[in-house]
Amino acid sequence: MSEPMSRRAALALLGAGSLALPAIAQNQTGYPARQILLIVPYPAGGAVDLAARLVAEKLRVEFGQPVVVENRPGANGMVGAAAVARAEPDGYTLLMAPREVFGINPILMPQQALDGKRDFAHVGVVATGPYVLVVNPALGVTSFAEFVALAKQRELPYASFGKGSMAHLNIEALARRLGVKMVHVPYRGAPPAVTAVATGEVALTISTPPAAISLMQDGKLKALAVGNARRLRDMSEVPTMTELGLSDDPLIPNFFGLVAPAGTPAPIVERLNAAAARAIMAPDIATRLAASGLDPAPGSPQDMARLVNGDIERFGRLIRELDIKVTD
Structure with missing residues (x-):
């Protein structure tokens, strides 16, 4: 397909x-x-x-x-x-x-x-x-590889936009692809889910680029990877999942x-x-x-x-x- x-x-x-x-x-x-x-x-x-x-x-x-x-x-x-x-x-x-x-x-x-x-x-x-994988900077990871290493050590809580949402399914697909388990914390929509990561209630979620950029600039979010065929113009420093070795990109846009x-x-x-x-x-x-x-x-x-x-x-x-x- x-x-x-x-x-x-x-x-x-x-x-x-x-x-x-x-x-x-x-x-x-x-x-x-x-x-x-x-x-x-x-x-x-x-x-x-x-x-x-x-x-x-x-x-x-x-x-x-x-x-x-x-x-x-x-x-x-x-x-x-x-x-x-x-x-x-x-x-x-x-x-x-x-x-x-x-x-x-x-x-x-x-x-x-x-x-x-x-x-x-x-x-x-x-x-x-596309969706961008974002974490709270207090998690202490600066790259996707460091994130994976941490996720293998302990189960990280993640925010979704609700049960069965794209965030829920995409992050579960990512967890399975990486061979780790994460803890699902559903929120009522994307804005509160992204806010929950920025405030440290949970460790990670996926976000649309516009919703993440301002919080990244304020130091409240760290973007680790983007689910896209190419890097994003406004996030050129963030690698794609394919660049990170996941050719079967689990972050479905x-x-x-x-x-x-x-x-x-x-x-x-x-x-x-x-x-x-x-x-x-x-x-x-x-x-x-x-x-x-x-x-x-x-x-x-x-x-x-x-x-x-x-x-x-x-x-x-x-x-x-x-x-x-x-x-x-």
């Missing part, structure tokens, strides 16, 4: 013919002929909300129709996701959500009766965001994907995919995404489907092995 295509490959794809898709699809379907609703299953103000609003701006111009972003939080994203899954498959109700909603939450919360493969037509990945209800006609999905790709590759949008630690990552609907299927297999196996259950 491969992650979304590179910027260069995406530009090549756009130049190779996808620019012709919108006119063809619109002639076939008359789409879009009215307002489009783009649901974000989290409160306003977060990274996924930002990505959705940036894409909506460009779609509104290209389509010549209103594209309204509506926040419907609840059940860790499942309330908004379920609303889209139940909507008419006509391309007028869409969802922008991170990978947890499609490949992790349905396994953790089967009572929600939502299936990441069955219930959505995957339009495409919009952006990816997040992605934000755009989907429609299952059964949405292929020409509409293609129209949306091409328009979203152009939106996120626009220089102004790419710059604003980068400011939030996100990289534009356009790809085909098939690319996104492969990612979701891989998540269901990979994270599903880890969830079962760890016997993680979320009941509320």
Whole structure:
């Protein structure tokens, strides 16, 4: 399974013919002929909300129709996701959500009766965001190697964003890869988890780069590794997991994907995919995404489907092995 295509490959794809898709699809379907609703299953103000609003701006111009972003939080994203899954498959109700909603939450919360493969037509990945492994400086480690040595001596407490969150699963995957055990301490979201490390309540967590940088500059966090194909521009001193010898990088980045209800006609999905790709590759949008630690990552609907299927297999196996259950 491969992650979304590179910027260069995406530009090549756009130049190779996808620019012709919108006119063809619109002639076939008359789409879009009215307002489009783009649901974000989290409160306003977060990274996924930002990505959705940036894409909506460009779609509104290209389509010549209103594209309204509506926040419907609840059940860790499942309330908004379920609303889209139940909507008419006509391309007028869409969802922008991170990978947890499609490949992790349905396994953790089967009572929600939502299936990441069955219930959505995957339009495409919009952006990816790497995670950085951060520790409290008082831990006394200055490198990843020193961290591993310490983790082999004693079980370190780590903060997650909640049971079954990307932090929980990624750090457990890292611990297994290193052959160590760590103590899980769940918090209600990413900000309190990162704060808990900065204040010394726990030893480590993973963080998005923007959330970590200011705390690093204040000497409250130490970054040891980044889960990314390359070093980050604003953290050039922090090595990647691959550089550290972990070619099967256990710090899986997040992605934000755009989907429609299952059964949405292929020409509409293609129209949306091409328009979203152009939106996120626009220089102004790419710059604003980068400011939030996100990289534009356009790809085909098939690319996104492969990612979701891989998540269901990979994270599903880890969830079962760890016997993680979320009941509320």
